Amino acid sequence: MNNLKDKVAIVGLGWTKFSRNSGVSVKNLALESCKNAIDDAGLTVKDVDGIATYNIGDSVSPYVVATGLGLPELRWNIEYFAGANGATSTLLTAACAVIGGLADTVLIFRAMNGRTGMRLGGAGLSLNTSGVEQYCVPYGLTTFPQAVAMIARRHMIKYGTTSRQMGAVAVTCRENAILNERAVLRSPLSIEDHQNSKMIVDPLRLYDCCQETDGACAVLITSADRAKDLRHTPVYLMSGTHGAGWRSGEFFGKTTAFWFEWDELSETYAKTMAPELFGKAGITPEDVDVAELYDCFTIEPIVQLEDFGFCKKGEGGAFVESGAIKRDGRLPMNTHGGLLSEGYIHGFNHVLEAASQLRGEAGARQIKDAEIALVAGYCGPVANAVILRR
Amino acid sequence: MNNLKDKVAIVGLGWTKFSRNSGVSVKNLALESCKNAIDDAGLTVKDVDGIATYNIGDSVSPYVVATGLGLPELRWNIEYFAGANGATSTLLTAACAVIGGLADTVLIFRAMNGRTGMRLGGAGLSLNTSGVEQYCVPYGLTTFPQAVAMIARRHMIKYGTTSRQMGAVAVTCRENAILNERAVLRSPLSIEDHQNSKMIVDPLRLYDCCQETDGACAVLITSADRAKDLRHTPVYLMSGTHGAGWRSGEFFGKTTAFWFEWDELSETYAKTMAPELFGKAGITPEDVDVAELYDCFTIEPIVQLEDFGFCKKGEGGAFVESGAIKRDGRLPMNTHGGLLSEGYIHGFNHVLEAASQLRGEAGARQIKDAEIALVAGYCGPVANAVILRR
Numbered sequence: 217m218n219n220l221k222d223k224v225a226i227v228g229l230g231w232t233k234f235s236r237n238s239g240v241s242v243k244n245l246a247l248e249s250c251k252n253a254i255d256d257a258g259l260t261v262k263d264v265d266g267i268a269t270y271n272i273g274d275s276v277s278p279y280v281v282a283t284g285l286g287l288p289e290l291r292w293n294i295e296y297f298a299g300a301n302g303a304t305s306t307l308l309t310a311a312c313a314v315i316g317g318l319a320d321t322v323l324i325f326r327a328m329n330g331r332t333g334m335r336l337g338g339a340g341l342s343l344n345t346s347g348v349e350q351y352c353v354p355y356g357l358t359t360f361p362q363a364v365a366m367i368a369r370r371h372m373i374k375y376g377t378t379s380r381q382m383g384a385v386a387v388t389c390r391e392n393a394i395l396n397e398r399a400v401l402r403s404p405l406s407i408e409d410h411q412n413s414k415m416i417v418d419p420l421r422l423y424d425c426c427q428e429t430d431g432a433c434a435v436l437i438t439s440a441d442r443a444k445d446l447r448h449t450p451v452y453l454m455s456g457t458h459g460a461g462w463r464s465g466e467f468f469g470k471t472t473a474f475w476f477e478w479d480e481l482s483e484t485y486a487k488t489m490a491p492e493l494f495g496k497a498g499i500t501p502e503d504v505d506v507a508e509l510y511d512c513f514t515i516e517p518i519v520q521l522e523d524f525g526f527c528k529k530g531e532g533g534a535f536v537e538s539g540a541i542k543r544d545g546r547l548p549m550n551t552h553g554g555l556l557s558e559g560y561i562h563g564f565n566h567v568l569e570a571a572s573q574l575r576g577e578a579g580a581r582q583i584k585d586a587e588i589a590l591v592a593g594y595c596g597p598v599a600n601a602v603i604l605r606r
Numbered sequence: 607m608n609n610l611k612d613k614v615a616i617v618g619l620g621w622t623k624f625s626r627n628s629g630v631s632v633k634n635l636a637l638e639s640c641k642n643a644i645d646d647a648g649l650t651v652k653d654v655d656g657i658a659t660y661n662i663g664d665s666v667s668p669y670v671v672a673t674g675l676g677l678p679e680l681r682w683n684i685e686y687f688a689g690a691n692g693a694t695s696t697l698l699t700a701a702c703a704v705i706g707g708l709a710d711t712v713l714i715f716r717a718m719n720g721r722t723g724m725r726l727g728g729a730g731l732s733l734n735t736s737g738v739e740q741y742c743v744p745y746g747l748t749t750f751p752q753a754v755a756m757i758a759r760r761h762m763i764k765y766g767t768t769s770r771q772m773g774a775v776a777v778t779c780r781e782n783a784i785l786n787e788r789a790v791l792r793s794p795l796s797i798e799d800h801q802n803s804k805m806i807v808d809p810l811r812l813y814d815c816c817q818e819t820d821g822a823c824a825v826l827i828t829s830a831d832r833a834k835d836l837r838h839t840p841v842y843l844m845s846g847t848h849g850a851g852w853r854s855g856e857f858f859g860k861t862t863a864f865w866f867e868w869d870e871l872s873e874t875y876a877k878t879m880a881p882e883l884f885g886k887a888g889i890t891p892e893d894v895d896v897a898e899l900y901d902c903f904t905i906e907p908i909v910q911l912e913d914f915g916f917c918k919k920g921e922g923g924a925f926v927e928s929g930a931i932k933r934d935g936r937l938p939m940n941t942h943g944g945l946l947s948e949g950y951i952h953g954f955n956h957v958l959e960a961a962s963q964l965r966g967e968a969g970a971r972q973i974k975d976a977e978i979a980l981v982a983g984y985c986g987p988v989a990n991a992v993i994l995r996r
Binding site: 219220271273277278279282289290291292293294295296297298305308309311312313315316317318456457458459460461488489492496598 | 610668701703
């Protein structure tokens with residue numbers, strides 16, 4: 217079947233303020249970010265005929281946004297029940313809806329009061345004990361950070377990855393956030409600060425963990441043909457995948473990965489899907505100028521860098537410690553500060569940062585001549601990623 | 607942009623038993639229906655690389671099914687948080703994923719213990735009183751049947767539609783269900799039985815309301831090219847839409863329609879989207895041989911028949927009473943018995959019935975020479991429908 221390469225482009229970007237207390241409803245956040253994305257494209261609500269979003273029951277539906285914006289007609293929409301497995305895959309599915317002719321111009325948004333509303337980091341999500349949780353919850357294994365701690369520990373044991381190497385991710389993100397007025401955390405952070413920060417779930421320290429954030433962001437996409445006539449440099453979707461290995465079922469309710477049947481915790485499904493992702497885009501990892509990788513915890517982008525092929529398996533720790541992910545390194549990563557320092561908008565803010573960089577509109581944090589970006593949502597036994605180009 | 611006409615086909619159909627008490631988990635139901643759809647296509651789990659579903663938090667995710675089936679690799683998936691607005695639109699979105707190359711062969715399923723698990727007909731869904739519900743719930747307007755009763759009453763006032771006409775829908779569905787071994791309700795039903803049945807929400811009587819059912823069904827789709835080589839007559843997707851007017855936001859939680867800002871309760875969004883739906887398929891309503899219309903309550907298909915253009919506005923009651931929707935009528939409708947008599951699988955069972963008819967494999971209930979079918983999910987201020995052909 218047809219590939220989607222270069223058929224759809226991002227033409228509008230919209231953010232709200234990111235904060236620890238928005239003071240407004242999720243609905244307001246969603247509307248503000250969507251309105252900003254439409255304005256940014258130089259279009260009006262009358263041009264929008266599709267809306268897509270993802271959430272875990274903590275946000276508003278496309279219908280609410282269509283009503284709030286006053287759209288004359290919504291021709292296609294989807295509300296994907298997903299965590300960060302929706303971070304890039306919602307965009308991907310929406311792009312296919314444009315290709316299939318279901319809609320011409322689609323808003324994709326993620327809105328959440330992640331700090332003052334429903335918080336994702338605690339044990340509250342594990343109420344369902346009918347599945348594999350029955351083997352975890354009674355033993356106190358109830359939160360997402362605990363699951364990730366096991367991944368980090370496995371990677372440390374198998375490859376010698378160190379806490380300082382994980383700290384290098386946090387420090388790099390903070391350096392980038394200092395250049396980003398949108399970032400919630402902008403005070404300087406040293407590797408010593410990281411090493412001295414309190415242990416949250418061994419081996420994850422405070423600064424290995426991302427924030428909880430109130431905010432929203434949205435992108436507007438349309439066909440490549442139409443994108444050429446709009447205000448900004450179009451950012452084209454080259455390829456994308458939203459994959460999972462077969463043991464990826466049930467842990468933490470319904471959507472998150474079934475970690476404990478995953479054969480090898482130190483590997484992600486990104487490794488399996490990378491050949492298709494890069495192959496369909498017609499590029500190799502060497503061609504990627506900027507990477508915005510899902511960094512709910514510092515170990516995550518380390519494993520992703522390996523599994524997407526930017527370094528050898530097991531060398532992700534050394535790669536980040538070498539400075540390769542810094543602004544002047546081989547592969548500038550999380551140039552906005554990531555979830556760790558810009559804010560936790562469930563990974564969708566990574567899509568907007570990639571588009572900003574590819575437009576050449578990232579201001580003080582602009583990476584020179586950025587032409588191709590990889591954006592990854594959550595990668596574990598499930599994974600999702602897209603490749604974008606200017 | 608490209609149209610999706612005839613690019614994707616349904617190649618496998620799978621059902622579980624429909625009942626009032628499945629005795630098994632929703633997960634089991636989902637797996638059984640998906641396995642049956644794969645078997646029906648003459649394929650194996652190794653051929654499946656995409657899974658899509660819709661639910662309102664009462665079912666299992668694509669990951670659970672991928673794990674349970676033992677899929678080697680899942681390349682695309684989506685879990686659409688939706689009521690019957692997902693009944694045909696999930697299929698539609700999955701078809702676009704095939705066209706865009708995200709997956710080659712996709713399972714779409716709906717599984718629910720709608721009777722013994724989470725029940726949709728009660729007031730429990732209206733816990734959120736922060737939106738428009740604050741103007742309804744305190745006055746006792748808390749359930750979906752109550753909202754539909756207002757639609758029915760409006761239609762009766764404006765167009766003279768009668769309870770007997772609504773009853774004609776129930777009687778016709780039951781006549782069809784008697785020919786359908788899968789149907790839960792197969793005892794004869796007369797118009798007098800309908801008229802004498804107890805009032806549930808005035809003007810809706812017992813037999814105006816569909817059942818609550820435990821069960822699941824699934825279809826397997828693939829590209830039209832590949833479909834030609836498979837076991838059954840391919841059923842091609844000609845067109846589809848999933849639209850909404852702008853005032854369609856918030857009533858009953860997040861996904862259902864914001865009825866009380868809808869300008870005219872007796873009209874549905876099907877009216878707005880019909881020209882695109884038929885236009886893209888290149889047909890007119892006269893070309894439709896079989897219609898499987900969402901019949902959670904008897905008034906619904908009456909309004910849909912008008913708004914899709916099978917009769918004039920306001921004449922839906924007379925149309926159904928004339929016998930036009932019977933097996934030997936102008937437009938055989940809900941040939942399986944519908945939600946009213948076959949079972950309530952949230953409208954997805956309508957897709958399978960349409961495909962069965964178009965294959966010519968509907969047995970005792972086969973409509974002769976059925977070549978084109980309209981399938982509609984829920985239609986109100988939001989609406990979704992597809993047109994299929996053999």
